[in-house]
Amino acid sequence: MHTLSLLAGLSAAGLAAAFHSHVDTTTSCLWSPLVREGQATCASPRPVLKQKIQPDEEQPGLGRASQNNTSKEHALPDPWVGPEKCHGQFCLFFNPKAGDGLSLLTSARIATVAADLPFPLNLGVEPGAIYEAQVPGKGAGLFANRTIRRGEIIMQRTPALLIQSELHIELDPAAREALYKAAVNRMPAASRERFLGQIGDTVYDKVEKNSFRVFVDGENTHSPHLGIYPEVSKMNHDCRPNVHYRLRDITHTSVAVRDIQPGEELTISYIFGKAPRATRLSQLEDWGFSCSCQQCTLPPKEAGASDSRIRQIQALEDEIETLMSRARGEGIRPEMGAKLVELYLAERLDAYLSPAYTRAALIYSMFGNEERAREYAREAAAALERETGPYARDLESMRELAENPKRHWSWAIKATSGTPVAERPANKTQAKKG
Ligand SMILES: *[C@@H]1O[C@H](CO)[C@@H](O)[C@H](O)[C@H]1NC(C)=O
Ligand SMILES: *[C@@H]1O[C@H](CO)[C@@H](O)[C@H](O)[C@H]1NC(C)=O
Ligand SMILES: *[C@@H]1O[C@H](CO)[C@@H](O)[C@H](O)[C@H]1NC(C)=O
Ligand SMILES: *[C@@H]1O[C@H](CO)[C@@H](O)[C@H](O)[C@H]1NC(C)=O
Secondary structure, three states, X not given: OHHHHHHOOOOOOHHHHHHHHHOOOOHHHHHOOEOOXXXXXXXXXXXXXXXXXXXXXXXXXXXXXXXXXXXXHHOOOOOOEEEEEEEOOEEEEEEOOOOOOEEEEEEXXXXXXXXXXXXOOOOEOOOOXXXXXXXXXXXXXXXXXXXXXXXOEEEEEOOOEEEEHHHHHHOOHHHHHHHHHHHHHHOOHHHXXXXXXXXXXXXXXXXXXXXXXXXXXXXXXXXXXXXXXXHHHOOEXXXXXXXXXXXXXXXXXXXXXXXXXXXXXXXEOOOOOOOOHHHHHHHHHOOOOOOOOOOOOOOHHHHHHHHHHHHHHHHHHHHHHHHHOOHHHOOOOOHHHHHHHHHHHHOOOHHHOXXXXXXXXXXXXXXXOHHHHHHHHHHHHHHHHHHOOOOOOXXXXXXXXXXXXHHOOOOOOOOOOOOOHHHOOOOHHHHHHO
């Protein structure tokens, strides 16, 4: 939908709107919803668990089951089992065929939605490509046993346990404990062992410390749940991780964002890494975690340089946004795109490159610089695919820009003067002249 309005071209809503929808940074809030993660672009930097969870809204098309009707009428298709062990509207459902077995604690209505969701394609590296080993001071960790290339999918998983957030926060502790115990007992032995092997003293504690926020409605906006993926949880934190993860429906996908050497530890970021050091430390501390990664333990001078780059990135992005909301992006300069990419790379933000490359590609295209536009658009497409997945909303547009810049809506907007953007015909010959 978004893509269509973009490709409809300049007449849609002018340059600013087109640009903004291209580099919409809010997608990182939707698609990287780790519970513990305070996204800089999200409204609140607090861990989600500490926020008031909104009750589910009744959504059209989500099935007519009432919130708490646990009768046979709402029984789920094979091989789902349940509802069982209900407390009020919350029950246990189980699917032995989803991944290594999925225990679902939710309402009957949401269970019918979950039963319709696609399960992962079982992608990931071959057995033996990664291994588990102890990391001093951190417990278990995952390591590469061969070179893993940037863009490789390391693992794609369904949760072992999926819990409606409201249940976790608001159900009375005795009822919650009973449900959690039943859910864990339902897991096949190997899966249960992996689940219990995670950090945390009790099941409740393990859920608090290891869950990712998952939306069970097919749209990634409603029905917050807590998904526990014990294999993913083995990856330790790094503010400059070599693995990025994304969530869609209940599928968790981990992708390499750099080439990873044999013997190197695989890491993900538990927080939004593109934040100054003090913010990162306090976010990690919010859930009792003192960061010892390389980026957190830089000597003062380098730590200062890093913070300064983060501030420059923020300032430059704000400036680009402001200039882009003017008619024809008045005041924008081509080197702003290159500078932005340079700062991201210097700061080793390999897990978050798509906004930088996307902006750079568009800016160079606007100035009719074909070589640069193509180069950045290729990188943007690859980064979008890693970071957001094949459904990334700017992916098609960036591929088209890489393929044929002169047919892209942004081409040479800055190279001709006088004609209002919205009135210029899509005319290669004309655009080229500058
Ligand atoms: C629950 O399902 C039963 C069996 O189909 C039905 O008769 C009943 O009306 C439903 N109750 C509610 C509150 O929807
Ligand atoms: C159904 O849920 C509502 C509110 O969640 C509650 O007031 C009601 O007692 C429940 N009914 C049954 C039969 O559990
Ligand atoms: C690492 O890979 C080698 C083969 O390249 C294999 O023999 C070995 O078992 C692997 N190690 C682990 C821990 O899987
Ligand atoms: C494109 O521009 C060229 C040169 O300005 C002009 O001759 C041609 O008619 C234009 N084509 C269209 C479709 O507007």
